[in-house]
Amino acid sequence: MNMNALFGAARRCLLECDPQRKVALTRTCAGEFLEGRLADAAPSTDLGPIHAPGRPQRPYLIEPRKLPQRGLGSAEGRAALVHAIAHIEFNAINLAWDAVHRFRDMPPAFYRDWVAVAADEARHFALLSTRLAELGHAYGDFDAHNGLWDMALQTADSCLRRMALVPRVLEARGLDVTPGMIARLRAVGDFATVEILELILREEVAHVAAGSRWFAYCCGEAGLEPEATFAALLEECMRGSLRGPFNTEARLSAGFSEAELIHLDTLAA
Template identity: 65%
Template sequence: MPDSFETDLFRAAAGCLAAREPAEKMRLTREAATAFAEGRLQPTGNDPVTPIDEPGRPEQPILVAPRNLAQRGLGTDEGRAALVHAVAHIEFNAVNLAWDAVYRFRDMPAGFYADWVSVAADEARHFAMLEERLAELGHRYGDFPAHNGLWEMAKKTADSCLNRMALVPRVLEARGLDVTPGMMARLQSTGDTRTVAILDIILAEEVAHVAAGSRWFEWCCQRAGIDPAETFDTLLRTHCRGVVRGPFNRTARLAAGFSVEEMARLDTLVA
């Protein structure tokens, strides 16, 4: 790792965010996570927090509106590669989101940074698995268009850790808990057991990532003296109308820290 990263976790996070090429971003993420686990990085730096901007990303993929993404069937290698690419793009963004949480929110307990550094490392490993699978299907990351919805929500929540925890891991990333089992079933029907095995690993670990969002959302609500379920419902109705869709993977969401009351409120939102 560069010398400037050796003790300052916030500076390391900024470096991981700024890296443009996937291989460099994932390498820096692995090294930063290792250094943090070994106690060589601490959240004690005092560099000013810069306004949120676009993270480092390669020139490809081209970013388009979600409605402009082509829908491909899974009966061909091309269609399966497009699906793998879409998930890889989510994981690439998730690496940036985890590091931005570490970098941006400076007044949090030590456990917050431990959680999101660990998430960044997991997401980098997920991206690597998907990138390898793309290569097996004759493609690479950047070959298909993608959308920027995750990062757009990061921009909207840059000034509030409470809002970020509510609306990124507990809304956008939690959507993966709902849709991944269906993707796995469709891929299984085509005989693509290799991709199914990767998605099975990702699904299990994403439960813990959404749970981290739930944990720190509740912590932020307690600090603010507000009710988590009511606050989550208000944020959804203010910022996410048309974004939240069912059906929900209730088992996974409950395991990821959603309360029974929150699930009931989600049901009324999509009814």
């Protein structure tokens, strides 16, 4: 495995600002890496951490509490929802590549997992961008927030914390809320968006499972018990911000234990 080529590819994908070029570059680099064909595009001497990934000038980033609440009864409201999910997927592309680029000396399977996740997130973003266009909008037309990348910075010094708090908390939240969104969209007849969200929900289970797998690995390397460590991190970082109900079936499939789900319910209450 040519790790310098992989880290260089991850850096190029992270720094690309244009969403469509980021998607295309992610597809190319991920495909070449997973097929064993990735080669250095150019020698790179700058492989240090990236503090801010490439992103377009829009959407404007504001505080989450300032984002307007819109109903799904209008095309505008549905477009706003699709845009919010597209923004999550755009950030998820960056988060996957950041895990590859930032955390060195992990087993080869770690990089295969997160490169594959980056490719999935790019495909999700492309599907949502197409749906936005059908609704008369484009990515950047609505304001958004930067919560996912903020957590990336908060966990930048520890792969263990990253795996716990990004895939197993923030991204796992999608497993909980997406079924409700699907039901609401189906009720207003937006079956095109429903189809996309059903696909995303199925594939995000595997992404959260990758987080569970590598969190357990990091705990093992550090001599820590995973359930107790996850509980301690939730108490430290997420107390007061966790909300239920939780999608028990999906979370169990994604590597959560019964004890972890009981603790989540306790904290949310």
